[in-house]
Amino acid sequence: MRLAGKVALISGGGRGMGAAEARLFAGEGAKVVIGDVLEDEGRAVASEINGSGGEAFFSLLDVTKDDDWRRVVAEAAARFGKLNVLVNNAGILVREELEEGDGEGWDRTLDVNAKGVYLGMKRAVPEMRRAGGGSIINISSISGLVSLGYPAYNASKGAVRIITKNVAIQYAREGIRVNSIHPGVIKTAMMDGDTRGDEDWDRLLPMKRFGEAIEVAYGALFLASDESSYMTGSELVIDGGFTAQ
Amino acid sequence: MRLAGKVALITGAARGMGAAEARLFAREGAKVVVSDVLEDEARAVASEINDSGGEALALALDVSKDDDWRRVVAEAEARFGKLNVLVNNAGIIERHSLEETSEETWDRIMAVNAKGVFLGTKAALPAMRRAGGGSIINISSISGMVSVGYPAYNASKGAVRVFTKSAAVEYAGEGIRVNSIHPGAIWTPMSLYKNERTREERAATVPMGRVGDPEEVAYGALFLASDESSYVTGSEMVIDGGVTAE
Numbered sequence: 190m191r192l193a194g195k196v197a198l199i200s201g202g203g204r205g206m207g208a209a210e211a212r213l214f215a216g217e218g219a220k221v222v223i224g225d226v227l228e229d230e231g232r233a234v235a236s237e238i239n240g241s242g243g244e245a246f247f248s249l250l251d252v253t254k255d256d257d258w259r260r261v262v263a264e265a266a267a268r269f270g271k272l273n274v275l276v277n278n279a280g281i282l283v284r285e286e287l288e289e290g291d292g293e294g295w296d297r298t299l300d301v302n303a304k305g306v307y308l309g310m311k312r313a314v315p316e317m318r319r320a321g322g323g324s325i326i327n328i329s330s331i332s333g334l335v336s337l338g339y340p341a342y343n344a345s346k347g348a349v350r351i352i353t354k355n356v357a358i359q360y361a362r363e364g365i366r367v368n369s370i371h372p373g374v375i376k377t378a379m380m381d382g383d384t385r386g387d388e389d390w391d392r393l394l395p396m397k398r399f400g401e402a403i404e405v406a407y408g409a410l411f412l413a414s415d416e417s418s419y420m421t422g423s424e425l426v427i428d429g430g431f432t433a434q
Numbered sequence: 435m436r437l438a439g440k441v442a443l444i445t446g447a448a449r450g451m452g453a454a455e456a457r458l459f460a461r462e463g464a465k466v467v468v469s470d471v472l473e474d475e476a477r478a479v480a481s482e483i484n485d486s487g488g489e490a491l492a493l494a495l496d497v498s499k500d501d502d503w504r505r506v507v508a509e510a511e512a513r514f515g516k517l518n519v520l521v522n523n524a525g526i527i528e529r530h531s532l533e534e535t536s537e538e539t540w541d542r543i544m545a546v547n548a549k550g551v552f553l554g555t556k557a558a559l560p561a562m563r564r565a566g567g568g569s570i571i572n573i574s575s576i577s578g579m580v581s582v583g584y585p586a587y588n589a590s591k592g593a594v595r596v597f598t599k600s601a602a603v604e605y606a607g608e609g610i611r612v613n614s615i616h617p618g619a620i621w622t623p624m625s626l627y628k629n630e631r632t633r634e635e636r637a638a639t640v641p642m643g644r645v646g647d648p649e650e651v652a653y654g655a656l657f658l659a660s661d662e663s664s665y666v667t668g669s670e671m672v673i674d675g676g677v678t679a680e
């Protein structure tokens with residue numbers, strides 16, 4: 190099993206890509222901590238994992254709150270003995286164009302998508318140092334690379350892309366690796382409010398389909414495992430060719 | 435096994451990263467064609483795989499020759515029934531500044547590193563189409579993204595980087611994925627070739643503080659070869675210990 194003996198904390202693990210990662214990681218032998226603001230969903234994923242021979246627990250986590258991070262990281266270490274992997278996956282999409290809104294959407298987006306990643310790394314790093322190293326996987330987006338979606342979302346995902354490199358360099362010699370994943374358009378609840386038509390998407394997507402959550406989860410598994418031991422500060426784009434054209 | 439039932443053709447597989455990929459892919463269930471201009475070394479890698487329970491075939495291939503490609507792809511299909519994965523790994527380096535780079539050096543490097551990838555991709559496409567899809571992995575380099583001070587090598591690897599995207603977009607609809615890998619300083623025979631810098635000197639330039647092993651690139655290639663990367667195409671996988679993040 191590719192994550193045997195490892196402990197992984199996944200933010201936003203209650204549904205979508207985070208839930209797919211939680212299930213996949215548990216199947217590969219990791220003990221998984223699911224953090225989310227969605228309590229029922231998070232608990233359901235954890236009990237599903239426990240029911241199928243894995244090991245997981247849910248803990249309420251609002252990624253914008255430093256106290257939450259301290260508590261959840263401490264719980265992970267207390268219950269599973271250590272922390273090796275953090276997937277900063279929680280994120281929100283506020284559909285607001287530049288001239289719309291009063292700035293509240295910007296604040297909320299940057300709080301969850303950017304500050305949440307910063308706080309998560311800050312609290313996980315000391316625990317990973319104690320574990321002798323670790324792997325942090327930050328879920329950015331192709332919106333962190335090119336214009337897609339909305340300005341606040343773009344800015345937040347660009348922030349994640351580059352803070353990843355900063356922290357990667359900072360901790361490279363301590364065996365803590367930090368990489369970003371840049372999913373394209375993935376079939377999750379986040380895309381439910383999408384208004385683009387099929388023809389637009391066909392033109393934008395060389396593979397002519399949306400990705401599935403599991404197709405991102407496998408990328409995260411690779412980065413979480415020791416198979417990617419020489420990768421840090423890298424960007425893994427999983428977008429069906431979107432940004433190649 | 436992550437490549438069970440797949441047939442993989444790896445160029446420059448007689449040593450270094452190509453040999454590491456051949457061994458790893460075979461362990462993961464792939465039937466492997468070990469191709470290289472170094473025929474004896476290629477045969478040794480193939481028999482090592484066969485002796486340890488895998489299935490491999492060594493074939494002579496000069497990647498800069500179209501006729502060689504046609505023959506090798508045909509033999510791979512004849513022997514193993516199909517072709518699912520191609521790793522365009524063969525490459526050469528010559529360490530010269532711009533003014534010291536002769537026209538012959540430029541042509542030689544381009545012929546192997548860039549044209550070799552073009553010819554290989556072209557030759558493999560019809561076979562992959564027959565197989566119902568496939569995965570092509572082009573070994574570029576961080577030299578395809580930033581200067582390492584050897585302009586011909588830089589240019590050849592930059593060509594591979596963008597050629598990859600072109601092929602990826604063109605064949606995405608046919609289930610053929612094309613991605614590039616960009617290794618940093620990896621310890622292989624190439625690192626020793628006319629290079630004054632020691633392993634320690636190379637390591638000191640890497641944020642991780644060490645050079646990489648061929649296996650650490652091979653695992654990236656395995657991910658891209660397998661169906662786990664089914665939504666990955668036209669992407670660049672950088673495996674460099676943090677060099678280009680700085």
Ligand SMILES: NC(=O)c1ccc[n+]([C@@H]2O[C@H](COP(=O)([O-])OP(=O)(O)OC[C@H]3O[C@@H](n4cnc5c(N)ncnc54)[C@H](O)[C@@H]3O)[C@@H](O)[C@H]2O)c1
Pocket residue numbers: 200201202203204205206207224225226227250251252253278279280281282301328329330331371372373374375376377378379380
């Ligand atoms: N779906 C896509 O097309 C797509 C593309 C690129 C990137 N992404 C990114 O992937 C990640 C996962 O998104 P998804 O598509 O699975 O969406 P999703 O909405 O299904 O899942 C996001 C999860 O994050 C949780 N979350 C939101 N705010 C939180 C907070 N403050 N604290 C803790 N948890 C919180 C949600 O409750 C939810 O469970 C996000 O970062 C998203 O921006 C999504």
Ligand SMILES: NC(=O)c1ccc[n+]([C@@H]2O[C@H](COP(=O)([O-])OP(=O)(O)OC[C@H]3O[C@@H](n4cnc5c(N)ncnc54)[C@H](O)[C@@H]3O)[C@@H](O)[C@H]2O)c1
Pocket residue numbers: 445446447448449450451452469470471472495496497498523524525526527546573574575576616617618619620621622623624625
């Ligand atoms: N070693 C590094 O630090 C490094 C870094 C980035 C990228 N790369 C690239 O990785 C690839 C593998 O390199 P390596 O480090 O394993 O080097 P290597 O020299 O050990 O292996 C290269 C192999 O390619 C073969 N080859 C050369 N010319 C050929 C031709 N015309 N036809 C067929 N085979 C040919 C060689 O015989 C050799 O077996 C190359 O493309 C190289 O440019 C290497």
